[in-house]
Amino acid sequence: MTAVVSEAAYHLFRERGPALMLSPHGHWPFLGRNLLVAAIVGGAALRYFYVQFQWRHNVQAQARARVQALQARIRPPFMFNSMNTIASLTRSDPAVAESVVEDLAELFRASLADAGQLTTLAQELELCRRYLHIEALRLGNRLQVHWAVDGLPPRTPVPALTIQPLLENAVYHGIEPRPEGGAIQVEGTWKDGVIRMEIKNPLGGEMTSAGRRSHHMALANVRERLALYFGGRASLKTREEGGHFLAILCLPAGEDRS
Numbered sequence: 001m002t003a004v005v006s007e008a009a010y011h012l013f014r015e016r017g018p019a020l021m022l023s024p025h026g027h028w029p030f031l032g033r034n035l036l037v038a039a040i041v042g043g044a045a046l047r048y049f050y051v052q053f054q055w056r057h058n059v060q061a062q063a064r065a066r067v068q069a070l071q072a073r074i075r076p077p078f079m080f081n082s083m084n085t086i087a088s089l090t091r092s093d094p095a096v097a098e099s100v101v102e103d104l105a106e107l108f109r110a111s112l113a114d115a116g117q118l119t120t121l122a123q124e125l126e127l128c129r130r131y132l133h134i135e136a137l138r139l140g141n142r143l144q145v146h147w148a149v150d151g152l153p154p155r156t157p158v159p160a161l162t163i164q165p166l167l168e169n170a171v172y173h174g175i176e177p178r179p180e181g182g183a184i185q186v187e188g189t190w191k192d193g194v195i196r197m198e199i200k201n202p203l204g205g206e207m208t209s210a211g212r213r214s215h216h217m218a219l220a221n222v223r224e225r226l227a228l229y230f231g232g233r234a235s236l237k238t239r240e241e242g243g244h245f246l247a248i249l250c251l252p253a254g255e256d257r258s
Helices: 002-022 027-071 076-092 094-111 121-142 164-175 209-233
Strands: 143-148 182-191 194-202 235-241 244-252
Touching: 076 094, 076 121, 094 121, 121 143, 121 164, 121 182, 164 182, 164 194, 164 209, 164 244, 209 235, 209 244
Parallel strands: 143 182
Antiparallel strands: 182 194, 194 244, 235 244
């Protein structure tokens, strides 16, 4: 009896099975509808990821362009003063004039370099020394610099022109306005994966409103570049204490691989 029922069911499936599969209540329409829904959802997901990719790409491009613009800012007074220094040394001391040209070329190279490329702490400190060499030729004994940066990890990646603008700020707003000049103290420590740079200079007395705006713009420039590169992992804080202006720069640093 079972064999007869099974044979009858087999013949029934052969005769009516394809019609059932193609009927409105069959399997293929159901599968087709699911495939259509899956295609729509998949297309929407691909579109979402594509838009996200484009958005991130645009944000990164805008950030690189902004960093490049911030990095390329060279103070016109520094450029003019440097050219005057070179002109005055050309006849009296050509060798020193040539060294100033080399120092100035390195500063321009750093300011015009690719914003996406980080430099090393050692290279940034060398750039700072080149800058101060130019200013020392202009200011003479009015500018004294005391360094205490031994023990810092030299190969730590840092944005170019991060420390140099702080020294430039110290020269223009702390040393140059004082007839007697003064000393800039540069001290660096490395502890718990953080580099802490302290730059201290004497207060330059009352400044004009334009000078104060320039002062704050230079500091804001550094803060903005730190935020673009490191987010909240880096900081720049300033304060006045005991007749001095103190800038404290903190940068993330891992183990030194030098």
